[in-house]
Amino acid sequence: MIKEIIHAQLIECLEALGISHEKEFSVEIPNNTEHGDYSSNCAMILAKENKTSPKVLADKIKGALKKNKDFKKIEIAGPGFINFVLSPSFFQRIFWEIRQAEDSYADSEFGANEKVLLEFVSANPTGPLNIVSARAAAFGDTLYRVMKKVGFAPAREFYINDAGNQVDILAESLELRLRELHGDNIGEFPYEAYHGEYVKHLAQKLNSTEGVRVFMMTEKDRIDHLKEFALSELLEMQRNSLERFDVVFDGWVSEKTLRAEGVVEEVLSYLTEADCTFEKDDAIWFASSKYGDDKDRVLMKSDGSITYFVPDLAYHLTKLQRGFTTLIDIFGPDHHGYVPRIRAAFQALGYDEKMLEIIFLQQVNLFESGERVKMSKRAGKIVTMDDLIDEVGKDAARYFFIARKASAHLNFDLELALKQNNENPVYYCQYAHARIASIIKKAKKEKIWPKSFKKELLAKLNKAEELTIIQKLADLPELLRLISIHREPHRLTTYMEELSAMIHKYYARYQIVNPKSKELSQARLMLLETAKGVMAIVFELMGISAPEKM
């Protein structure tokens, strides 16, 4: 918000001086504090179009802005930067605005209520959620929360792949385990089947409620029954894990239901009408290579069954039909070969493929004692999302997953992560919040806490540390806008760590509650209370608790 104010003042000044400003220039917070609180490159950017040198231009601007009381000092430095040191009163004014906004601080209409559909996790319902899904859950949900905060109309959806091959295999695996329970010799458990312990648990559960009745059904009925049982159990399990992670979906869309509604036939007919399908080797193909894919793709296999692609495409079309104008899919890294065919289909059917945006979360590599752990759902070797929550807790897990940008591979050393306690940055941030809470408690006990904070106290906030904190607080609205545009929730953690560091330093350096100087104490309490509120806002966006004590 401060950047915009300075930017606007620069524009106003340029116009008053009759300086052309076609090219975009920026106002930034410099890395080096010696370069002021804010800095603009406008003189360097605009020098060429005004046929003058950056220094001359900067000098003019400086002269014109000199009278402005918001700027304590204006300097020209380096190749033509204009550096601003802001006056405390300016920071104080901004701070008061932040304070007045309370919980709604950083809310905006930036997203203009655009309907955005975020699809994530969408794991096969054939086992417990693993840590890759956990990463997707944390990422997607945090992005959702930020987008909502800045005025988009986002929704979260989970697509359930409850039809097709994998589910058949699941049902077969369950049947084998059930036979095993009854003492049948099933021989070696098939390689393709699901080896996880949870399948045994499912068998036990089914056995205890239904016993041999299952085997009295016809083969077809039995498989259907097992399928349904396993799916509903596993889906419930996944839903529970996500809930423990504070991730709630607005919609769960079932592939099976979509198929039953006839969308498969619909999509096939659309594609046929668009004249981009053909028959070959007894299969029906989509000529996706005409639209930029490497090769053509099968829609209907030679055995008459449908590939994964068709209902998934149908699902994407329903998103559009429901009025979403931006579709964000958050995928694992092993799906990037899949994207060109979806884009191709969008083109073939005449939809704007720009509406479809795919974010790839890179893989999570598990290490144990320095060695890579290869995870496989089939082989039953997985570290589940629940394991993770049990061991490190929801807060640390969520923090850990959003702390890295999507495109970065995530190396996760189990032993290190499980040991992580006070070494984890999440505690550093939460501790800063808890410390403020503790100070406030003390102030109330010492009867220093006022009924309401008077605006006159603002003038006492003039220490460098205090102004830096205000500056950081003022940064949040812009940060959230950037996060929402670039889909980069990881920047929340950087922000939190920086703000927390400022709080800890301030705490270490100054005594906040001091009965001997009540007004100064109150001014500082006012600052910290507001900072605490802003921290709570950010924690909420991250889905992490803001503890009052630790």
Add this chain to the structure above:
RNA sequence: GCGCCAGUAGCUCAGCAGGAUAGAGCAGCAGCCUUCUAAGCUGCGGGUCAGGGGUUCGAAUCCCUUCUGGCGUGCCA
């Protein structure tokens, strides 16, 4: 082979929407609790931003190229 992603401090990673002297946490070393929580603070050491070229006032950031690693390249999902 082709495609996608990555390569920044001993480790895990920010910075990539060109800006000034490249940052944080952890690990290492040295200090700070008879004042509000030491899960904290202060200081020190640590870098050929994978290599090479280019673009310009300016490149970790943009372009080209080489190398290295991961993933993908099914009538699986």
